[in-house]
Amino acid sequence: MTAPIPIPRLRWAARMRRVLLLSVVVGLTGCVLEYSEEDLVRSMPAPAPSISELKSEFPSFDAVEEHVRVAGDAELYVLRLIRRDAMATVLYFGGNAYRTGLMGGRTAASYAALPVNLVLVDHRGYGASSGIPGIDALMADALIVYDHLRADQALAHLPLIVHGQSLGSFLAGHVAATRTFDGLVLESSVTSTEDWVAHARRQQPWWQRILVRRVDIAPELAGRGNLEVARQLDEPVLLVVGELDPLTPPAFSGALYEAAPLAKEHKELLVVPGLAHNDATASPAFEDAMRNFVERVRGDWTDPERRGAP
Secondary structure, eight states, X not given: OOOOOOHHHHHHHHHHHHHHHHXXXXXXXXXXXXXXXXXXXXXXXXXXXXXXXXXXXXXXXXXXXXXXXXXGGEEXXXXXXXXXXXXXXXXXXXXXXXOHHHHHHHHXXXXXXXXXXXXXXXXXXXXXXXXXXXXXXXXXXHHHHHHHHHTOGGGTTSOEEEEEETHHHHHHHHHHHHSOOSEEEEESOOSOHHHHHHHHHHTSOHHHHHHEEEEEEOTTTTXXXXXXXXXXXXXXXXXXXETTOSSSOHHHHHHHHHHOOSOGGGEEEEEETTOOSSOTTSSHHHHHHHHHHHHHHHHHHHSXXXXXOO
């Protein structure tokens, strides 16, 4: 025969569990979470892409590898995909975790039907590049790669477009703020680190939000982003974002579009239906928008008086 259940004791135990849980929550509430550089960038080595496979899959491109020396005795792996009918050259900076050996084929596929040369870069510490990654180092490296490419007389007869995706959009924006070129593509970008961290926190469950009183952003990340870059833009810009992007939603790109002091014909916001953070360029919509963008950049390049016209 089963013994009778001691109801009062069970109720007391349940109350104690609630008291203990509340004590833990109260004890943890008010904690400060620091968002550090290591949360954004870290070494991710990977083999370089297979040149023979690239040539087989993308016969319109001639693939050329090179290594660009940067600070700290590091070398960046750079892959040039060159085509004879190119109307422009695109320098592409991928997002966090981007490595040409793993993702370069996907980027090449997005550009394969477009009349452009494509230059892909492994961030320091990523892919086939050496060195230790850090935000300031990646920013400085982006300028070195840009200057190296700009000095190449074999490409001097073409306009230069800089395309950055996610983390790479920070690098592309930094180049835009400090150098002169012919067109900028910001994909899956954000206004500022502060806005992005606030957005990420809003996506957390309520119980996680109440446990953390505030999020401190490390000094090397504070103020990063493209809002101030957008406010100073004088080159045409194409902003691209997936409609379903949960990490850098369209509102960020919309704010950058509004901040850019350019005539409407020199700026465009493309929100790609049904796509998310890393696949917005894998779409006919991007191909069409980029083709039009290249044509506009080419027209401005051949007629400098039109460049940045109000």
